[in-house]
Amino acid sequence: MVHRNGNFAKFKANYLFVDIANRRKAFCDANPTAKLISLGIGDTTEPLPSPIIDGFIRKAQDLSTAERYSGYPDYNGSAKLRQLIADTFYSNLEIHPDEIFISDGSKPDLARIQLLFGPQTTIAVQDPVYPAYVDGAVISGKAGDYNESEGRYSSIVYMSCTPENGFFPDLSKVKRTHLIYFCSPNNPTGMAATKSQLEELVRFAENNNSFIIFDAAYSQFTGSPPSFILRVSEYIQDPDVPHSIYSIEGSKRVAFETQSFSKLIGFTGVRLGWTVCPRKLEYEGGTPVWDDWARIMGTCFNGPSNLAEEGGIATLSPEGLRGMREMTSFYLENATIIREAMERLGFSCYGGRNSPYIWVRIPGKDSWAAFQELLEKAHVVTTPGVGFGREGAGFIRISGFAHRQDVLEAVARITKALSN
Amino acid sequence: MVHRNGNFAKFKANYLFVDIANRRKAFCDANPTAKLISLGIGDTTEPLPSPIIDGFIRKAQDLSTAERYSGYPDYNGSAKLRQLIADTFYSNLEIHPDEIFISDGSKPDLARIQLLFGPQTTIAVQDPVYPAYVDGAVISGKAGDYNESEGRYSSIVYMSCTPENGFFPDLSKVKRTHLIYFCSPNNPTGMAATKSQLEELVRFAENNNSFIIFDAAYSQFTGSPPSFILRVSEYIQDPDVPHSIYSIEGSKRVAFETQSFSKLIGFTGVRLGWTVCPRKLEYEGGTPVWDDWARIMGTCFNGPSNLAEEGGIATLSPEGLRGMREMTSFYLENATIIREAMERLGFSCYGGRNSPYIWVRIPGKDSWAAFQELLEKAHVVTTPGVGFGREGAGFIRISGFAHRQDVLEAVARITKALSN
Numbered sequence: 001m002v003h004r005n006g007n008f009a010k011f012k013a014n015y016l017f018v019d020i021a022n023r024r025k026a027f028c029d030a031n032p033t034a035k036l037i038s039l040g041i042g043d044t045t046e047p048l049p050s051p052i053i054d055g056f057i058r059k060a061q062d063l064s065t066a067e068r069y070s071g072y073p074d075y076n077g078s079a080k081l082r083q084l085i086a087d088t089f090y091s092n093l094e095i096h097p098d099e100i101f102i103s104d105g106s107k108p109d110l111a112r113i114q115l116l117f118g119p120q121t122t123i124a125v126q127d128p129v130y131p132a133y134v135d136g137a138v139i140s141g142k143a144g145d146y147n148e149s150e151g152r153y154s155s156i157v158y159m160s161c162t163p164e165n166g167f168f169p170d171l172s173k174v175k176r177t178h179l180i181y182f183c184s185p186n187n188p189t190g191m192a193a194t195k196s197q198l199e200e201l202v203r204f205a206e207n208n209n210s211f212i213i214f215d216a217a218y219s220q221f222t223g224s225p226p227s228f229i230l231r232v233s234e235y236i237q238d239p240d241v242p243h244s245i246y247s248i249e250g251s252k253r254v255a256f257e258t259q260s261f262s263k264l265i266g267f268t269g270v271r272l273g274w275t276v277c278p279r280k281l282e283y284e285g286g287t288p289v290w291d292d293w294a295r296i297m298g299t300c301f302n303g304p305s306n307l308a309e310e311g312g313i314a315t316l317s318p319e320g321l322r323g324m325r326e327m328t329s330f331y332l333e334n335a336t337i338i339r340e341a342m343e344r345l346g347f348s349c350y351g352g353r354n355s356p357y358i359w360v361r362i363p364g365k366d367s368w369a370a371f372q373e374l375l376e377k378a379h380v381v382t383t384p385g386v387g388f389g390r391e392g393a394g395f396i397r398i399s400g401f402a403h404r405q406d407v408l409e410a411v412a413r414i415t416k417a418l419s420n
Numbered sequence: 421m422v423h424r425n426g427n428f429a430k431f432k433a434n435y436l437f438v439d440i441a442n443r444r445k446a447f448c449d450a451n452p453t454a455k456l457i458s459l460g461i462g463d464t465t466e467p468l469p470s471p472i473i474d475g476f477i478r479k480a481q482d483l484s485t486a487e488r489y490s491g492y493p494d495y496n497g498s499a500k501l502r503q504l505i506a507d508t509f510y511s512n513l514e515i516h517p518d519e520i521f522i523s524d525g526s527k528p529d530l531a532r533i534q535l536l537f538g539p540q541t542t543i544a545v546q547d548p549v550y551p552a553y554v555d556g557a558v559i560s561g562k563a564g565d566y567n568e569s570e571g572r573y574s575s576i577v578y579m580s581c582t583p584e585n586g587f588f589p590d591l592s593k594v595k596r597t598h599l600i601y602f603c604s605p606n607n608p609t610g611m612a613a614t615k616s617q618l619e620e621l622v623r624f625a626e627n628n629n630s631f632i633i634f635d636a637a638y639s640q641f642t643g644s645p646p647s648f649i650l651r652v653s654e655y656i657q658d659p660d661v662p663h664s665i666y667s668i669e670g671s672k673r674v675a676f677e678t679q680s681f682s683k684l685i686g687f688t689g690v691r692l693g694w695t696v697c698p699r700k701l702e703y704e705g706g707t708p709v710w711d712d713w714a715r716i717m718g719t720c721f722n723g724p725s726n727l728a729e730e731g732g733i734a735t736l737s738p739e740g741l742r743g744m745r746e747m748t749s750f751y752l753e754n755a756t757i758i759r760e761a762m763e764r765l766g767f768s769c770y771g772g773r774n775s776p777y778i779w780v781r782i783p784g785k786d787s788w789a790a791f792q793e794l795l796e797k798a799h800v801v802t803t804p805g806v807g808f809g810r811e812g813a814g815f816i817r818i819s820g821f822a823h824r825q826d827v828l829e830a831v832a833r834i835t836k837a838l839s840n
Contacts, residue, residue, distance in 0.1 A: 001629040001704030002598045005538045008712045015718075043491035053484040056727060060476035063468045063690070066823070071463035071688040104524055104691075104725070111720035115559055118425045135719040139535055178422045209421040268491040269726040270483070271524075284421030292428045298435075299555040300531035305524070305725040306689040307476060403486070 010138055010153075012146045016131060016387035017041060020371075027375055037410040039338070039399045040381040042187065042357065044266040046330060046403075048311075049323030052265065055314025059307050073303030076294065077102020077274070081309055084316040085274060089259070093246040095276055099290070101297050102304050102312075105273040106217050106260040107132050112296050113213060113256065113275070114140040116289065122177040124157035126169065128188050128388030128395075130215070133181040151390045160391050163350060163361070167191035171200060176208040183215040185222055185241070188388045188397040189359040190335075190351015192222050192241040198248050205254040211281070211289075212255040214245040217273075220264040220328050222354040241354050252278035261308075263356070263401075265315050265324045272308040331356040334407045335400035341411040342398070345418050356400035359385070363394070370396050377417035380410045430558050430573075432566045436551060436807035437461060440791075447795055457830040459758070460801040462607065462777065462819045464686040466750060468731075469743030472685065475734025479727050493723030496714065497522020497694070501729055504736040505694060509679070513666040515696055519710070521717050522724050522732075525693040526637050526680040527552050532716050533633060533676065533695070534560040536709065542597040544577035546589065548608050548808035548815075550635070553601040571810045580811050583770065583781070587611035591620060596628040603635040605642055605661070608808045608817040609779040610755075610771015612642050612661040618668050625674040631701070631709075632675040634665040637693075640684040640748050642774040661774050672698035681728075683776070685735050685744045692728040751776040754827045755820035761831040762818070765838050776820035779805070783814070790816050797837035800830045 020040060028034065062068035076082070082097035090100075103109045110132055119141035125133050134156060137143040144155030152158055157177050159169035167189050182201060185192035193201070205212050222241040242248070245255045260273035281289040314320050332353075339352035342360050352358040362370040367384030374380045374396070385395030400407070440460060448454065482488035496502070502517035510520075523529045530552055539561035545553050554576060557563040564575030572578055577597050579589035587609050602621060605612035613621070625632050642661040662668070665675045680693035701709040734740050755772035762769050762780050772778035782790040787804030794800045794816070803819070805812030820827070 002537070002541070002631050004703040004705070004707050004712065005536055007538075008715065011715065041492075045489065045491065047486050047489045048483045050484060053480050056480035056483075057477050060473050060480065060727075063476075064470060064473040066467050069465065069467045069686075071465065071686070072461075073689050073691075105722050107722045108528075108720060116425055117422070118427075118561075121422070132719060135715075139716065139719060141538075211422050266489075266491070269493050269723075271493075271722065271725040283424040285424070287424050292424065295428065295431065296559065299552060299559060300528060302525050302527045302691065303689075305691040305728050307727040308725050 005139075007139055007141045007143075010143065010146055011135070012148070016383070019387070020381070020383065023372070023375065024381055034379045036375075036379050036381055037402070037406045037413075038381040039402055039407070039410055040383050042263070042399045042401050044263065044268050044401055046266060046327060048266055049320065049327070051317055051319040051323060052311050052314045055310045056307055059310035063306075070306060073306055073309065075298045075301065075303050077304060078309050078313075081312050081316075084313060088316050088321070090244060090246060090276075093244060095246055095278070099276055099278050101275050101277060101293065102309065103273050103275060103297075103301065104271040104304050104308070105262060106215065106258045108301070109258050109273060109275045110213070110215070111136045111139075112300055113258075114142070115296055115300065116292055117142075117179065121179060122155065122157065123179040123181065124159055124174060124177040125181045126161045126183060126186065127158040127390060128161065128385060128392035129158075129181070130183055130187045131388070133213075151386075158389065158391075161186070161189060161191070162391055163348065167350065168193055168197045171204045174204070176210065178210055180205060180210050180212045181215065182212055183217070185218040185351070185355035187218065187355075188357055188383065188385065188392065190353075190355035190357035190397075191359070192354040194240045195242050195247065198242060198245060202245070202248045202251045202254060206250060209284075210254065212245065212251070214255050214257045216244060216257050217260045217263055218355050219243040219259065220324065221332060221356060246276070246278075252280040254281070256281070261312055261315060265320075265327060267308065267311065270308045270311055272304055272312045330404075331400045334402060334404065337407055337411060338398050338400060341415055345415060352400065358398045358400070360396050360398060361394060362396060365394070367393055367396055374414060374417070378410070378413040380414055425559075427559055427561045427563075430563060430566055431555070432568070436803070439807070440801070440803065443792070443795065444801055454799045456795075456799050456801055457822070457826045457833075458801040459819045459822055459827070459830055460803050462683070462821050464683065464688050464821055465823055466686060466747060468686055469740065469747070471737055471739040471743060472731050472734045475730045475740075476727055479730035483726075490726060493726055493729065495718045495721065495723050497724060498729050498733075501732050501736075504733060508736050508741070510664060510666060510696075513664060515666055515698070519696055519698050521695050521697060521713065522729065523693050523695060523717075523721065524691040524724050524728070525682060526635065526678045528721075529678050529693060529695045530633070530635070531556045531559075532720055533678075534562070535716055535720065536712055537562075537599065541599060542575065542577065543599045543601065544579055544594060544597040545601045546581045546603060546606065547578040547810060548581065548805060548812035549578075549601070550603055550607045551808070553633075571806075578809065578811075581606070581609060581611070582811055583768065587770065588613055588617045591624045594624070596630065598630060600625060600630050600632045601635065602632055603637070605638040605771070605775035607638065608777055608803065608805065608812065610773075610775035610777035610817075611779070612774040614660045615662050615667065618662060618665060622665070622668045622671045622674060626670060629704075630674065632665065632671070634675050634677045636664060636677050637680045637683055638775050639663040639679065640744065641752060641776060666696070666698075672700040674701070676701070681732055681735060685740075685747060687728065687731065690728045690731055692724055692732045750824075751820045754822060754824065757827055757831060758818050758820060761835055765835060772820065778818045778820070780816050780818060781814060782816060785814070787813055787816055794834060794837070798830070798833040800834055
């Protein structure tokens with residue numbers, strides 16, 4: 001018989017967003033007239049700027065002509081888009097276009113990165129943490145067993161990120177692992193590491209001969225945009241937060257960086273992202289990781305959609321970049337509205353300045369109770385913090401990805417419900 | 421230090437299409453005025469029909485409006501497209517839409533299927549064989565070591581497919597494996613298994629408790645199209661060749677099927693495909709494979725591009741299907757032109773009837789010599805058969821994916837060169 005890959009049996013029973021969907025459905029079944037507002041899942045809601053739509057249409061029309069039809073994409077993405085990404089996001093950081101691999105998004109890239117490393121590879125993650133890193137480690141046999149009472153996998157090193165440590169782990173107490181997943185600005189806490197913190201992280205990786213997998217999916221919400229971009233939201237952003245791990249000296253020898261058009265322009269459904277694999281990144285013995293990464297991208301992927309790529313190229317035009325900046329500013333303003341309302345209600349809030357997410361401490365309640373209270377009293381869906389890890393207990397994540405009127409209405413309902 | 425995943429070191433030194441590109445470049449450098457025609461790589465060349473272009477544009481315009489913008493796709497693809505695929509390609513075969521998982525293409529799906537099975541899993545492949553199955557097995561540690569003199573990996577079972585056995589393996593001599601990769605119509609040989617052959621394959625899998633991974637990427641080139649489709653090419657197709665493994669009784673308990681819009685309509689660059697994972701497919705012990713496959717698609721993938729999906733939906737409209745049938749007929753007519761020309765020159769030819777590929781035996785020459793001769797004398801690029809496996813020695817693959825005038829010109833040049 002064909003045996004099941006034993007790793008799958010190690011998954012904990014339920015998946016956060018499935019649990020939320022079940023509770024939401026139970027509530028709607030019992031309250032069929034309630035109009036829920038979702039500030040739960042971090043999904044973009046605003047229409048795409050016209051230069052980007054024009055890019056899609058231009059490519060579609062190309063595909064209708066014998067002269068401009070094109071077949072298989074370059075497995076690693078179009079040279080034009082790779083050059084534009086290098087120029088836009090890595091100017092002065094000396095990232096070569098051939099170190100940039102275009103993909104269908106960060107989540108698939110994070111899964112493919114797992115293939116680079118065997119099951120003996122150890123990994124560290126922030127806690128709270130975006131679930132995909134751990135799930136990918138479970139599938140590839142790197143996570144160990146799930147301990148229900150601990151709420152953790154036995155072979156994973158969890159780096160606590162809490163208000164007490166300023167959401168940056170005390171690296172002097174972190175056990176050495178081969179890989180360190182690090183997400184900044186963080187999903188779910190919304191907190192972004194400063195330049196000096198990232199320097200500490202890179203030194204830690206250098207001293208331990210570890211690799212960092214730096215998830216920069218929210219980097220365009222931070223405060224040091226390329227100078228030609230409109231700085232609408234300057235007032236709420238922190239200029240000391242780097243966009244890229246490659247701002248840090250020495251990082252090219254220890255770090256991958258994954259990035260995505262999903263949140264920066266609203267391509268969650270269009271699917272386009274990239275991963276930087278520097279030529280200087282080497283395994284023990286000096287083999288460049290780049291060689292294997294290129295092989296994986298050629299074997300396990302076949303290039304991004306040419307329509308999505310053309311949208312990416314249009315995004316990086318001057319008009320597209322202006323649209324991008326307006327879009328991230330819009331979501332940041334949503335986050336500010338939510339954060340200020342929650343602070344007025346007396347809650348300690350984190351994030352929401354360099355990130356669309358607000359991480360709210362709810363004293364004396366567990367996350368699911370807080371989630372349930374907001375669902376029942378305000379008809380607002382949030383995300384219980386404990387779903388992101390043990391250190392998320394007592395928090396909820398509120399997302400700024402929503403239409404403005406929904407944010408205003410949700411905030412009004414929450415204020416009314418919790419003021420009574 | 422971080423160690424390299426030892427599996428990567430097991431790859432044989434060169435990759436077929438890289439070798440071809442290098443020889444091509446060397447020839448062009450030495451003959452800068454030569455106008456090469458490529459009948460090598462199987463990449464689509466013809467513009468997409470207008471209903472499909474309209475689908476892309478409609479979706480692009482939707483993304484520009486607040487009312488119709490949409491974010492994350494369903495990880496498993498849109499319900500509408502899954503239903504259309506079930507109705508179009510699996511009518512009367514009782515495949516439920518929720519057994520159809522939409523993806524960015526067959527190659528990425530084939531790599532994700534590897535994740536379902538641990539490194540102890542044994543696999544069988546046809547020889548000659550599309551390289552991606554073996555490459556995925558190498559990365560995931562199932563292939564063993566590469567034996568340079570054998571031209572084969574030690575842990576893979578190779579099922580010879582030659583003119584002598586009618587390109588269907590003698591299953592009585594094939595060692596039992598957990599997984600059997602089977603591609604029909606076959607890439608590279610162009611030969612399609614008949615219904616009785618597929619029945620034999622399914623009985624073999626049942627008796628051995630094996631799973632079949634049935635690659636049906638070229639199934640729309642075969643002779644039993646859904647009855648509502650225009651049958652332009654009836655005369656060259658064999659009606660005894662099933663479109664789907666699920667035509668065979670009992671196959672839902674033993675087989676996956678991967679499929680793609682790449683060759684059936686020309687989405688090699690747009691990226692859209694699907695895999696069928698039947699609910700009845702179970703591991704030892706009765707766990708449904710479906711559960712783990714859904715988990716993989718949610719963890720390692722994030723859904724197909726919404727633009728590509730809308731093109732897929734448009735393809736499955738009555739006008740789109742007519743365009744699809746015209747497209748496959750066009751490429752089949754190219755294949756017929758090539759096959760007839762090569763037969764006139766006295767070569768034994770296979771395929772090209774239910775497939776865009778023609779598999780040509782070149783007596784007394786090895787594949788690379790034949791490749792080189794056609795390159796130098798006719799300035800035509802083909803693919804040396806040995807690149808697909810040991811049993812491909814002495815053959816070349818000629819692809820019907822080309823503009824008509826290029827096919828005619830290539831055939832004229834080859835005829836002239838080889839008649840002298």
